[in-house]
Amino acid sequence: MYAVIFGKNPLLSEAEFHAFVRRFNLKVGIIDSNRDWMVFNSSPKLERYFHWLGGSLKLVRIVGEGEDAIKELEYAKLFTVSLYGKNDWKLWRKLGSSIKREFKAEGSSKFFKPAKVYSMPAELILKGFPEVKDFVFLFREDGSFWVGETVKVTDPFELKKLDVDRPVQRPILSIPPRLARIMVNLTEVRKGSFLDPFCGIGTVLQEFVLQGLSAYGSDRDPGRIRDAKKNLSWLRKEFRLKNSAHLEVCDARKLKRCFRQRFDAIVTEPYLGEPLRRNPNRGEAIRLANELDRFYYSVFESFGDVLKRNGKVVFVFPAYRLSGGGIYRKERKWLAKLGFEVLGKYTDYEERHRLVRDIHVLGYRG
Ligand SMILES: C[S@@+](CC[C@H](N)C(=O)[O-])C[C@H]1O[C@@H](n2cnc3c(N)ncnc32)[C@H](O)[C@@H]1O
Structure with missing residues (x-):
């Protein structure tokens, strides 16, 4: 026991x-x-x-x-x-x-x-x-x-090392390695090909590679792809790994132009909007979420092009801490229209961030 x-x-x-x-x-x-x-x-x-x-x-x-x-x-x-x-x-x-x-x-x-x-x-x-x-x-x-x-x-020291010992760091914008590990588990996919289409400096990719998964990453910004490459070659050396990730400069709304194969799982923290200077009121939060939703809609359409049937997505949507107290979490009915079933939703936030992460686990029914 x-x-x-x-x-x-x-x-x-x-x-x-x-x-x-x-x-x-x-x-x-x-x-x-x-x-x-x-x-x-x-x-x-x-x-x-x-x-x-x-x-x-x-x-x-x-x-x-x-x-x-x-x-x-x-x-x-x-x-x-x-x-x-x-x-x-x-x-x-x-x-x-x-x-x-x-x-x-x-x-x-x-x-x-x-x-x-x-x-x-x-x-x-x-x-x-x-x-x-x-x-x-x-x-x-x-x-x-x-x-x-x-x-x-x-091991908190290993997780810290993955964060602060790597050559390229972006403390506010990158996801904590502990959360990347949680998100990979939430897919429930044991082995297979994993994609992070907003890979940034590569925190989620580091986790794919550490776990020996078939790892793919992309980002619209060539500078970020260079950063991710630096971090991954550091990871390979530090942890004596043989495998690495396949990286592409790619707009997440056009994934099928960059990848020919289909993936078992997508794990990602996308662009979440401009950093907030203060907590919004409810009306402002609704407006911010609606603006980003147009972008996320195209992103999920593109996910449908590169996911296997019954493939999994673990995706961070933004939620907002409101100036008057409480949290605004948007419902996204359009996910079902695009063939994505919401299997679970969990919030997570760090004290230093205004934004709340609204982590969704989704299954692609095609
Ligand atoms: C929140 S960051 C991801 C951080 C990443 N999880 C990490 O730990 O480094 C969002 C990334 O999305 C990229 N991005 C923004 N719009 C994009 C788009 N349309 N397609 C692909 N990448 C995009 C940005 O260049 C940025 O690197």
């Missing part, structure tokens, strides 16, 4: 997890869940693939329920304690001390304090995980809890 701990956007992380399970054909039976975690049965194969999740933080092996389960934990000289569903340092200390008492027969042990009542993967790795252990308590609303040990973490 395992649990996953979701990252800062739990709804998106949960959707990614379900898509990931289908994508890698992992048999998973859900047992219990909360906003920030999910407990399930799964084969240990999951441990091998966990690395490829973008939106989860930890994979925890469950040892039991309630205080008795503490006896089942394996000895560690140095450990920490992570509580989810309870923000209570007194309880944190009490559980840590109980573990230490249980370990006494096997030797002395110490536990260290994380920044919050739970540790983050970066803290764990820096302390010496997996030798240094992380014992996890998952609380339900009624106060009962699951007990487990973290067996895998997603």
